[in-house]
Amino acid sequence: MAIQDYIESGVLEAYVIGAASADEVKELLYLKDRYPEINLALQQLETDMERIAQHMAIKPPPGTWDKIAQEIDGLILREDTEPDTFEQRSNRGNGYKTGSRYIEVEVESIYMRLHKN
Amino acid sequence: MSARLLAKTREDDLLSVRSLYDSYGAMLLGYLFEVVQDRGIAEQYLIDIFNEVAKTPANYNANGLSTLSQLQILARKKLAPYYTTVKDCGTEQRNAKSTTAKQNKYLSQMTPEQQHVFCGLHYHGKSIAMLAIEIQQPEDDIRKILKESFTLIRKANGHTGLH
Numbered sequence: 001m002a003i004q005d006y007i008e009s010g011v012l013e014a015y016v017i018g019a020a021s022a023d024e025v026k027e028l029l030y031l032k033d034r035y036p037e038i039n040l041a042l043q044q045l046e047t048d049m050e051r052i053a054q055h056m057a058i059k060p061p062p063g064t065w066d067k068i069a070q071e072i073d074g075l076i077l078r079e080d081t082e083p084d085t086f087e088q089r090s091n092r093g094n095g096y097k098t099g100s101r102y103i104e105v106e107v108e109s110i111y112m113r114l115h116k117n
Numbered sequence: 118m119s120a121r122l123l124a125k126t127r128e129d130d131l132l133s134v135r136s137l138y139d140s141y142g143a144m145l146l147g148y149l150f151e152v153v154q155d156r157g158i159a160e161q162y163l164i165d166i167f168n169e170v171a172k173t174p175a176n177y178n179a180n181g182l183s184t185l186s187q188l189q190i191l192a193r194k195k196l197a198p199y200y201t202t203v204k205d206c207g208t209e210q211r212n213a214k215s216t217t218a219k220q221n222k223y224l225s226q227m228t229p230e231q232q233h234v235f236c237g238l239h240y241h242g243k244s245i246a247m248l249a250i251e252i253q254q255p256e257d258d259i260r261k262i263l264k265e266s267f268t269l270i271r272k273a274n275g276h277t278g279l280h
Contacts, residue, residue: 010260013267016182018190019238019245046183048270052223053144053185056151060142064160068138068167072131 006031007041016045133174138167141188148189152196152240165195193242200242223270234259235266 014020015028032039145166149159169191170177177184224232233252237243245263249256 008264009257010262010264013263014238014245014260016186017235017238017263018186018193019243019263044271045267046186048267048274049189050144050183050185051274052221052270053141053148053189055223056147056221057143058147058150058156058159060146060163061156061160064142064163065135065138068134068164068171069131071164071168072134072171 003031003035003037007038012038012042012045016042016049130171130174134167134171137170137174137177137184137188141185142167144185145188145192148240149192149196153199162192162195166192169195197242223273226269226273227266231262231266231269234262238263 011020011024011028015025020028028038028042032042142163146159146163149162150156153159153162166188170188177187182190224235227235230252234248237248237251238245243251245256245259248259252259254262
């Protein structure tokens, strides 16, 4: 394959704009590592894309980051508080062979809900 | 993983997301606005994108593609349902409202055909095959037209480029 023809074909442009097919992407990633001129051409195109993006940039409103951070915190909290899956105990009543039968609980509320097994 | 290590990892991830937001948030918002033409909707998309980024922030600094390109690809995925409602850059109705053709010094130098191809791919999520059918030209020609558009972009920046 003539590398210059490949560069001239427009497939690199299609790639940086996100319009290349899966096969084209696979081929390009292979060729990019093999031929420095393709890698260089690709870098230049990415710089072009960044220039366009900078030209059209709009500064986000002041509260936008706080909204993002809040939602990320929410996602983390949801992950942390996901309930454990129920497991059937095989030896009911034999779960306290060692250590204390009491657990320490620290809560802000004055009420406590107990579930007896 | 210990609770302390987990907390530290999350803190580091949040800092990575913040760093990406500081570097690319404005560029992405500009891109999103060009597609949706509404600042509120564009901002909501921006929030959605960075929430997605927060799941694997390290990925956006690692792969072969530039960080901006990766974020724009993510933006296009998020915008996919929206694209069907968006009018082409070339249509009068869109131009009446849009800033794209008026303020974009790069687009304004392109021929209507180049604008149609560049906008169709970049702002409207169209495929090369779709554009080939639309303007009744082979896919190879669509890629050539796209390449010409990039050549103009580079010239507008005062560079002739190497290819």
